[in-house]
Amino acid sequence: xxxxxxxxxxxxxxxxxxxxxxxxxxxxxxxxxxxxxxxxxxxxxxxxxxxxxxxxxxxxxxxxxxxxxxxxxxxxxxxxxxxxxxxxxxxxxxxxxxxxxxxxxxxxxxxxxxxxxxxxxxxxxxxxxxxxxxxxxxxxxxxxxxxxxxxxxxxxxxxxxxxxxxxxxxxxxxxxxxxxxxxxxxxxxxxxxxxxxxxxxxxxxxxxxxxxxxxxxxxxxxxxxxxxxxxxxxxxxxxxxxxxxxxxxxxxxxxxxxxxxxxxxxxxxxxxxxxxxxxxxxxxxxxxxxxxxxxxxxxxxxxxxxxxxxxxxxxxxxxxxxxxxxxxxxxxxxxxxxxxxxxxxxxxxxxxxxxxxxxxxxxxxxxxxxxxxxxxxxxxxxxxxxxxxxxxxxxxxxxxxxxxxxxxxxxxxxxxxxxxxxxxxxxxxxxxxxxxxxxxxxxxxxxxxxxxxxxxx
Amino acid sequence: xxxxxxxxxxxxxxxxxxxxxxxxxxxxxxxxxxxxxxxxxxxxxxxxxxxxxxxxxxxxxxxxxxxxxxxxxxxxxxxxxxxxxxxxxxxxxxxxxxxxxxxxxxxxxxxxxxxxxxxxxxxxxxxxxxxxxxxxxxxxxxxxxxxxxxxxxxxxxxxxxxxxxxxxxxxxxxxxxxxxxxxxxxxxxxxxxxxxxxxxxxxxxxxxxxxxxxxxxxxxxxxxxxxxxxxxxxxxxxxxxxxxxxxxxxxxxxxxxxxxxxxxxxxxxxxxxxxxxxxxxxxxxxxxxxxxxxxxxxxxxxxxxxxxxxxxxxxxxxxxxxxxxxxxxxxxxxxxxxxxxxxxxxxxxxxxxxxxxxxxxxxxxxxxxxxxxxxxxxxxxxxxxxxxxxxxxxxxxxxxxxxxxxxxxxxxxxxxxxxxxxxxxxxxxxxxxxxxxxxxxxxxxxxxxxxxxxxxx
Numbered sequence: 001x002x003x004x005x006x007x008x009x010x011x012x013x014x015x016x017x018x019x020x021x022x023x024x025x026x027x028x029x030x031x032x033x034x035x036x037x038x039x040x041x042x043x044x045x046x047x048x049x050x051x052x053x054x055x056x057x058x059x060x061x062x063x064x065x066x067x068x069x070x071x072x073x074x075x076x077x078x079x080x081x082x083x084x085x086x087x088x089x090x091x092x093x094x095x096x097x098x099x100x101x102x103x104x105x106x107x108x109x110x111x112x113x114x115x116x117x118x119x120x121x122x123x124x125x126x127x128x129x130x131x132x133x134x135x136x137x138x139x140x141x142x143x144x145x146x147x148x149x150x151x152x153x154x155x156x157x158x159x160x161x162x163x164x165x166x167x168x169x170x171x172x173x174x175x176x177x178x179x180x181x182x183x184x185x186x187x188x189x190x191x192x193x194x195x196x197x198x199x200x201x202x203x204x205x206x207x208x209x210x211x212x213x214x215x216x217x218x219x220x221x222x223x224x225x226x227x228x229x230x231x232x233x234x235x236x237x238x239x240x241x242x243x244x245x246x247x248x249x250x251x252x253x254x255x256x257x258x259x260x261x262x263x264x265x266x267x268x269x270x271x272x273x274x275x276x277x278x279x280x281x282x283x284x285x286x287x288x289x290x291x292x293x294x295x296x297x298x299x300x301x302x303x304x305x306x307x308x309x310x311x312x313x314x315x316x317x318x319x320x321x322x323x324x325x326x327x328x329x330x331x332x333x334x335x336x337x338x339x340x341x342x343x344x345x346x347x348x349x350x351x352x353x354x355x356x357x358x359x360x361x362x363x364x365x366x367x368x369x370x371x372x373x374x375x376x377x378x379x380x381x382x383x384x385x386x387x388x389x390x391x392x393x394x395x396x397x398x399x400x401x402x403x404x405x406x407x408x409x410x411x412x413x414x415x416x417x418x419x420x421x422x423x424x425x426x427x428x429x430x431x432x433x434x435x436x437x438x439x440x441x442x443x444x445x446x447x448x449x450x451x452x453x454x455x456x457x
Numbered sequence: 458x459x460x461x462x463x464x465x466x467x468x469x470x471x472x473x474x475x476x477x478x479x480x481x482x483x484x485x486x487x488x489x490x491x492x493x494x495x496x497x498x499x500x501x502x503x504x505x506x507x508x509x510x511x512x513x514x515x516x517x518x519x520x521x522x523x524x525x526x527x528x529x530x531x532x533x534x535x536x537x538x539x540x541x542x543x544x545x546x547x548x549x550x551x552x553x554x555x556x557x558x559x560x561x562x563x564x565x566x567x568x569x570x571x572x573x574x575x576x577x578x579x580x581x582x583x584x585x586x587x588x589x590x591x592x593x594x595x596x597x598x599x600x601x602x603x604x605x606x607x608x609x610x611x612x613x614x615x616x617x618x619x620x621x622x623x624x625x626x627x628x629x630x631x632x633x634x635x636x637x638x639x640x641x642x643x644x645x646x647x648x649x650x651x652x653x654x655x656x657x658x659x660x661x662x663x664x665x666x667x668x669x670x671x672x673x674x675x676x677x678x679x680x681x682x683x684x685x686x687x688x689x690x691x692x693x694x695x696x697x698x699x700x701x702x703x704x705x706x707x708x709x710x711x712x713x714x715x716x717x718x719x720x721x722x723x724x725x726x727x728x729x730x731x732x733x734x735x736x737x738x739x740x741x742x743x744x745x746x747x748x749x750x751x752x753x754x755x756x757x758x759x760x761x762x763x764x765x766x767x768x769x770x771x772x773x774x775x776x777x778x779x780x781x782x783x784x785x786x787x788x789x790x791x792x793x794x795x796x797x798x799x800x801x802x803x804x805x806x807x808x809x810x811x812x813x814x815x816x817x818x819x820x821x822x823x824x825x826x827x828x829x830x831x832x833x834x835x836x837x838x839x840x841x842x843x844x845x846x847x848x849x850x851x852x853x854x855x856x857x858x859x860x861x862x863x864x865x866x867x868x869x870x871x872x873x874x875x876x877x878x879x880x881x882x883x884x885x886x887x888x889x890x891x892x893x894x895x896x897x898x899x900x901x902x903x904x905x906x907x908x909x910x911x912x913x914x
Contacts, residue, residue, distance in 0.1 A: 007471040008537040014464040080465040081549070081840045092538070092612075110567050112842040112877070154837040155549075174631075174882035178842060180889050181833055376638055380611040383538045385569040385635060420569070422879040425631035432637050 008091060010253040012084035018248040020071055021241045024279045025064035025351055027286040030358065032064070032237070032350040033325035036312060041456055044322045051223055052230045056127040060238040069241060071123075078122045078155060082111035083245070087253040088417075092381050094401070101404035103397060104261070105417040106250045106277060107384065112178070115342075115387065115419030116273050117148035117233050120242035124231040125152035134227035135159025139189065139214030141168055142341030143175030144387075144419060145233030150182035160184040161228075163191065163217045166209035168341065175423050189214040196220050196318060210334065211344070212317020219320060234270030234342075235315055235324070235349050243276025250414065251280045261292060263400055265415040267392035268296040268305065268363070269342045271349030277416040278361070285360060296352070296363040297392040299371075300440045302335035304328055304348045305356055305363035307446055312456040313347055323454060326353040329441075330449030336439035338368050339427030340388035342418075346449075364396060367438040371395045372431040375421070387419040388427055465548060467710040469541035475705040477528055478698045481736045482521035482808055484743040487815065489521070489694070489807040490782035493769060498913055501779045508680055509687045513584040517695040526698060528580075535579045535612060539568035540702070544710040545874075549838050551858070558861035560854060561718070562874040563707045563734065564841065569635070570605035572799075572844065572876030573730050574690050577699035578602070581688040582609035591684035592616025596646065596671030598625055599798030600632030601844075601876060602690030607639035617641040618685070620648065620674045623666035625798065632880050646671040653677050653775060667791065668801070669774020676777060691727030691799075692772055692781070692806055700733025707871065708737045718749060720857055722872040724849040725753040725762065725820070726799045728806030734873040735818070742817060753809070753820040754849040756828075757897045759792035761785055761805045762813055762820035764903055769913040770804055780911060783810040786898075787906030793896035795825050796884030797845040803906075821853060824895040828852045829888040832878070844876040845884055 025031055034043040049058045060069060071079070090103040108116035128136050135158050140146030146162040153160035162184050169176055169188035179186050189209045190197040194217040200207060207213075215232075222230035233239065254261065264281055266274035274296050284290040296305055304327045314331035315321040328347040335344040348356075355361045368388070375391035377398070378384070386394055397415040404411050421428065430436045482488055491500040506515045517526060528536070547560040565573035585593050592615050597603030603619040610617035619641050626633055626645035633643050646666045647654040651674040657664060664670075672689075679687035690696060711718060721738055723731030731753050741747040753762055761784045771788035772778040785804040792801040805813075812818045825845070832848035834855070835841070843851055854872040861868050878885065887893045 008534075009471075011468045014466075077465075077548075078840075081545075088538075091534075112836065112840055114879075151837075151840055155840070173886070174879070177882040177886045177889070178879075181836055181842065181885055183837065379569065379638055380608075380640065383535075383569055383608055383612070385638065422571075422631070422635075425634040428638055429630070429634045432634070 006089050006257050009086040009088050010256065011086055012249060012253055014080050016252055017076060017079060017084055018071065018245050020068040022244040022248060022279050022283060023063065023067055023069060023241050024244070024282055025237065026067035027283045028354065030354060032354040035322040035324055036456065038314065038319065038323050052219055054124070054127045054131050054133070054229045056130065057124060057238050060241055061236055072126060075123055075126050082118065084249045085110060087250055090382055093378065096381050097398065097401050097405065099401040099405040100408060100410045101401040102410065102412045103401055104414045106246055106414070107417045108246060109384065109417065109420035113144060113148035113151055114422060115144040115148065116243060116246060116276065117145045118151060119245050120233060120239045120272065121145070121148035121152040122155065123242040125149065125156045125158055128229055128231070129156040129158055133158065133229055135161060136229055136231045137161045137218040137222040138231050138233070139163045139211060139218045141165050141211045141344065143168060143172055143423060144342060146184070146186070147175060147178050148233070149231065150179040150184035153184065154182040161221060162186045163189040163214040165189055165211055165214050171426065172423060189217050191217060193217070194220045210317060215316040216318030216320055234272040235345070235347065237349065237351055239272045240275035240279070240349055240351060243272050244279040246273065246276040246416065247279040247281065250277060259412060261414040262411040263293045263295065263413045265295045265297060265393045265397050265413065267343060267389050267416070267418065268298050268348065268352070269389065270345045271352040273416050273418045275349055275352050282355065282360065294361050295396060296356070296361060297396045298363065298365050299338050299340055299343050299392065300365040300367045300438065301338040302329070302344050303365040304346060306365045309450060310353060310357050311453055313453055315347065323456060324350050326350050327356060329446060330452050332452055333449040339424060340368065340392065342389040343392065366392055366395050369431070369436050369438050372428070372436060374398050384417065385421045386417060387421045388424050390416070390418040393417070463546050463714050466543040466545050467713065468543055469706060469710055471537050473709055474533060474536060474541055475528065475702055477525040479701040479705060479736050479740060480520065480524055480526060480698050481701070481732070481739055482694065483524035484740045485811065487811065489811040492779040492781055493913065495771065495776065495780050509676055511581070511584045511588050511590070511686045513587065514581060514695050517698055518693055529583060532580055532583050539575065541706045542567060544707055547839055550835065553838050554855065554858050554862065556858040556862040557865060557867045558858040559867065559869045560858055561871045563703055563871070564874045565703060566841065566874065566877035570601060570608055571879060572601040572605065573700060573703060573733065574602045574605035575608060576702050576733070577690060577696045577729065578605035578609040579612065580699040582606065582613050582615055585686060585688070586613040586615055590615070590686055592618060593686055593688045594618045594675040594679040595688050595690070596620045596668060596675045598622050598668045598801065600625060600629055600880060601799060603641070603643070604632060604635050605690070606688065607636040607641035610641065611639040618678060619643045620646040620671040622646055622668055622671050628883065629880060646674050648674060650674070651677045667774060672773040673775030673777055691729040692802070692804065694806065694808055696729045697732035697736070697806055697808060700729050701736040703730065703733040703873065704736040704738065707734060716869060718871040719868040720750045720752065720870045722752045722754060722850045722854050722870065724800060724846050724873070724875065725755050725805065725809070726846065727802045728809045730873050730875045732806055732809050739812065739817065751818050752853060753818060754853045755820065755822050756795050756797055756800050756849065757822040757824045757895065758795040759786070759801050760822040761803060763822045766907060767810060767814050768910055770910055772804065780913060781807050783807050784813060786903060787909050789909055790906040796881060797825065797849065799846040800849065823849055823852050826888070826893050826895050829885070829893060831855050841874065842878045843874060844878045845881050847873070847875040850874070
């Protein structure tokens with residue numbers, strides 16, 4: 001391997017774009033536990049899921065044996081507008097850190113949605129269109145998923161109805177406006193449009209909403225509207241499947257230059273980015289072909305891996321969605337106002353949870369002030385303004401590179417840079433003005449929410 | 458030429474990054490008129506300029522005979538973090554328009570400053586650093602230039618002092634915050650920090666500032682501070698020189714696939730992007746090697762090419778900068794509140810002005826509501842949310858492609874997509890809400906400002 005030949009940015013050609021998504025579950029001996037019907041505690045059937053989800057997406061969700069799913073040509077053509085995304089060699093960062101480590105990051109922010117969310121949004125919109133649906137509903141908190149889905153729906157001419165957590169709707173008018181630019185209707189949640197929304201508003205007139213409530217409204221709207229289904233941007237295994245394009249491209253780019261990573265790092269909220277990035281590497285590990293350290297980074301304010309328990313829980317606060325076995329803090333845990341909105345989720349994808357349970361994946365939690373310190377440091381050196389979510393991975397990558405400096409080890413570190421922070425400047429401003437806080441839940445709090453978990457045998 | 462082989466995005470490799478900027482003036486028989494001292498009306502000498510500008514940049518500014526300037530390695534290394542930028546084949550747009558035209562755009566928005574401004578900012582910061590300066594001062598209106606310069610200064614460890622037009626400072630807090638993230642100090646202008654600022658505030662206590670005033674403050678600060686110089690993001694010929702990297706890459710990418718454009722389109726404010734994009738093509742035209750239609754697109758609210766006159770005028774409203782011979786509306790012309798802040802400039806780069814005067818370049822003006830219609834249309838089809846400035850070029854490119862549909866001509870259209878609109882959502886919101894207006898100055902107004910032009914023999 002000749003390091004001098006590695007460019008600052010490795011761009012694969014369009015011909016090297018993956019032709020199939022990789023389904024990590026196919027290589028797992030111990031599969032992730034199935035989704036359960038919340039009433040009967042029996043595994044959810046396709047029929048039960050079909051009132052809410054699109055048919056082909058249900059098939060992908062339930063399939064834990066097929067290793068590859070071909071990416072339809074229509075989706076590949078859309079991917080070509082912004083993929084393959086660059087794998088960047090962080091030469092400037094390495095030099096500044098004076099570390100022998102080699103640092104790479106897969107940058108998913110070079111598209112208008114500003115994040116990796118578009119990889120799954122376009123797939124979900126495609127299958128909805130193929131099924132002959134009129135449109136889809138969803139919720140959005142920070143707004144990246146809502147933006148991505150709006151773009152995807154505009155491309156396929158689908159109606160897109162987004163329930164946006166009311167406080168985000170009010171605090172992030174620009175996010176809302178981007179979604180409108182792509183033709184989506186954006187409703188602050190809770191709203192008077194749904195039964196659950198009206199009920200919540202009656203009980204809590206001044207509420208600023210929550211992701212759980214927005215999910216409930218979107219699910220209700222999809223179930224009751226003819227020709228609509230509900231789509232979700234993380235947590236589900238179908239999302240990890242689509243996001244595997246990140247890891248497949250990363251691996252192809254590294255292979256091209258004969259580079260084998262030692263450590264792979266990703267931020268983890270619901271798990272969509274991390275699960276996508278590590279998929280082909282974890283596949284090799286599961287098949288005994290290679291070994292890698294893989295690290296999930298979560299906010300200390302919402303530590304589902306590091307302080308949650310592995311149990312069946314509801315995916316939503318409204319407790320209307322199926323039960324999933326996962327690392328969870330309890331579905332009524334409301335994370336503090338961390339600015340990494342995309343990481344404020346009480347649970348974790350079931351595949352990643354099972355892998356963590358088996359000890360194949362590490363996890364660590366970090367505080368948001370130190371995360372923003374690393375974000376700003378990185379922005380000044382590498383020229384990219386990172387999203388707060390992505391900055392969790394940056395922070396741990398920098399720490400690992402510093403350790404290499406101490407030990408003299410030339411480790412190769414790869415991390416996922418999931419998106420840009422253009423719509424997060426309020427958070428950066430708080431950081432600059434010294435007004436950022438680091439709330440960490442107490443053991444007593446966590447024990448309380450844990451006690452609310454559903455009892456599943 | 459086989460169209461099917463052309464990818465959605467043509468990425469040159471790092472090895473194909475231009476090694477020298479192209480100085481268009483070297484190929485002009487009739488050179489652009491020199492800058493004049495506003496007091497003596499004699500050509501400005503290097504010595505006179507050196508109190509305000511960096512030495513090597515002055516040399517570039519005054520040199521109209523050297524065709525190529527080598528790009529220093531340090532600048533090339535920075536370029537590698539975001540260049541070569543993609544030349545995109547707009548397959549989706551072509552299909553939607555059902556046009557036989559082939560449409561390409563050079564996308565300069567894939568960097569954190571969000572625009573092409575970074576190409577010159579890093580060069581100017583480099584020469585300032587090389588001269589041993591402590592820092593630079595500048596003004597910013599819309600904020601793209603200020604952001605780019607902040608990034609460049611952070612990279613070279615230079616102090617960066619930005620005077621931001623007060624109304625922008627208040628209306629675009631996120632832009633301000635990005636600059637702070639890169640360590641710049643951002644002062645709302647007019648301020649109490651400078652004599653000219655204090656004078657203006659005394660005379661107009663409630664003023665929300667203007668670009669002209671911000672320039673005057675930045676120039677004063679640079680002249681009075683030890684180890685500081687003033688830098689500017691457009692209008693000057695040194696900026697066009699640096700921006701030639703856009704055109705050189707575009708031409709290299711097209712040549713690679715044997716594509717010869719028929720029409721080249723760019724938005725024009727001060728001329729930095731347009732001059733950079735068309736440089737090598739205009740060079741061929743000047744040398745009689747090829748012919749192209751080249752179109753400058755300006756806002757109808759600030760029509761310096763289409764309704765201005767070719768005369769010596771001040772580059773700034775404060776009338777302290779040198780006189781430049783250019784198409785101008787008069788240096789005290791205050792454009793209406795068009796949302797394309799980067800195109801609100803009373804004059805035009807002197808090289809482009811001379812080329813337009815010689816009939817080598819066309820110009821057209823468009824109204825902002827139709828520009829936003831095209832911007833939204835483009836965003837939904839091509840997936841990129843364009844800046845209002847860039848959308849001027851998009852609008853005319855779409856119109857040209859529609860003409861091809863009528864005539865059946867398979868013309869190849871190339872336009873410059875200078876940047877993204879993430880910080881322009883207030884403008885998009887006005888457009889969505891039907892609150893956007895189309896102010897066009899009357900002939901009487903223009904005649905009035907024209908009568909204020911300095912008298913130069």
